[in-house]
Amino acid sequence: MGDYYNGSSDDQYCDRVCDDDGEDSVDGLQDPELETDFSCCSKGPSCMVIRKESLLAAQKEYLQRVMDLLSLKEHHARTLLIYYRWDVDRVFNVFADRGKAWLYSAAGLSVRSSEDLNSSQSSDEVTCQICFEDVHANESTIMDCGHCFCNNCWTEHFIVKINEGQSRRITCMAHECYAICDEENVRNLVSGRDPHVAEKFDRFLLESYIEDNKKVKWCPSVPHCGNAIRVECDEYCEVQCACGVQFCFSCSSEAHSPCSCLMWKLWTKKCQDESETVNWIKVNTKYCPKCYKPVEKNGGCNLVRCVCGQPFCWLCGGATGVSHTWNSIEGHTCGRYKEDELENAERAKKQLWRYSHYYNQFKAHTDSLKLEATLQDRLQQKIVILEAKNLESRDFSWVTDGFNRLFRSRRILSYSYPFAYYMFGDDLFKNAMTQKEREIKQNLFEDQQQQLQANIEKLSMVLEQPFADWEERDVLNTRLQIIALSTVTDNLCKKLYDCIESDLLAPLEEATHSIAPYRSMGVEKASEFP
CATH class of the missing domain: 1.20.120.1750 (Four Helix Bundle (Hemerythrin (Met), subunit A))
Incomplete structure (x- = not known):
């Protein structure tokens, strides 16, 4: 024994x-089911699966924390969290360090009461400063920042921004105003014109919780399982989705520790490109000046002939005639031999052997x-x-x-x-x-x-x-x-x-x-x- x-x-x-009954996988292979409670944080599991049906609940969990602390409406809390990439702790830290005014200003958030907004719109008729048309006040909309334009201009602006993929942070149309438009107004105006664009807007806001959040990532499964993974601790970790796919949370490639993400990226590219083999071919072959195919010299004479019939000089690669002696090619000279060519060949061969070993x-x-x-x-x-x-x-x-x-x-x-x-x-x-x-x-x-x-x-x-x-x-x-x-x-x-x-x-x-x-x-x- x-x-x-x-x-x-x-x-x-x-x-x-051993009390291990866990699982690992490579290239799609799956292990037996793991039923062990992992925890690197005292608050509970260190990673969770967020399915399509639970995505809204997961987002609202973050929103509720900000709403409770700052006494905000949901769409205002979402504006803050999108700007701070759904990092609730960072929102709280900025609030504690710099105050509410700075927190809101940096995120482009304007919070004004409905009374203040109504009082700023005193007349029944409004002149839109975009199209310069006079419209009834009911046909215009005033945003939290206080700027008011006609609904038609607002709607066109919103639809363009949504189709351009900028729906998460649509700013006001006013010159040098960077306030974020109220998502409720955006939704109401766009849905009246094009419900499909309004659905796209809502989907972008929902998926922002994943795509703008460094703690949440889509599972990289192919075809996509529709799940996302949220981690509570270090982003340098490897996790397994409910669909069975295991991946590195930092780079979303397959689990690859103890390789770092950069090492694994370089390695996979190297294996795909076979770069060292190509490097060796470049050093040990010459390209035909006529058909550009690589030619390897198999004799001592420096006049070589490609399969296409073109003769050329091995030393410089230049096309030549066929008349030659053992020492020279008639009518052709190409200078002296360079020592670094031999060194380059040996270096390429050594690198190829090293790569081949690993x-x-x-x-x-x-x-x-x-x-x-x-x-x-x-x-x-x-x-x-x-x-x-x-x-x-x-x-x-x-x-x-x-x-x-x-x-x-x-x-x-x-x-x-x-x-x-x-x-x-x-x-x-x-x-x-x-x-x-x-x-x-x-x-x-x-x-x-x-x-x-x-x-x-x-x-x-x-x-x-x-x-x-x-x-x-x-x-x-x-x-x-x-x-x-x-x-x-x-x-x-x-x-x-x-x-x-x-x-x-x-x-x-x-x-x-x-x-x-x-x-x-x-x-x-x-x-x-x-």
């Missing part, structure tokens, strides 16, 4: 049963992850067989716990290779470390990475064994092995994250490379909005 523990004692780990490791573990996802059904069959044997121990949760630990840890291991590619390369941190510091930190990271990989492979091997057909004693030994390996693997994942956060990223003070914290129970499943 000691072979499975990577040097850890049996007594230390055998009695520590890509092959990443691909191998993501492929293993896909194959191991099919292990779940086989393990369920083993549990059924074990339950039918009426063994002394009837709790076989250690089987699913071991699978979940394998799945989560394999995923982390696979993403650690793109992290290492950028952490110890020249793309992002070329001048952040000396060569000696880079070597020391890389060795430290790779030692922990390899320990994690070794234990993951052992755990995978044990789970693949046909232990359901074994005697009870052998089943119990397998149980101890899986529990111990799960615990060791969990600890190694924690150590790898600690190394990344404390030893590698923290000294660089790079806020753009913050990563989602390690969660032993896996990516958090968002709870339902009440």
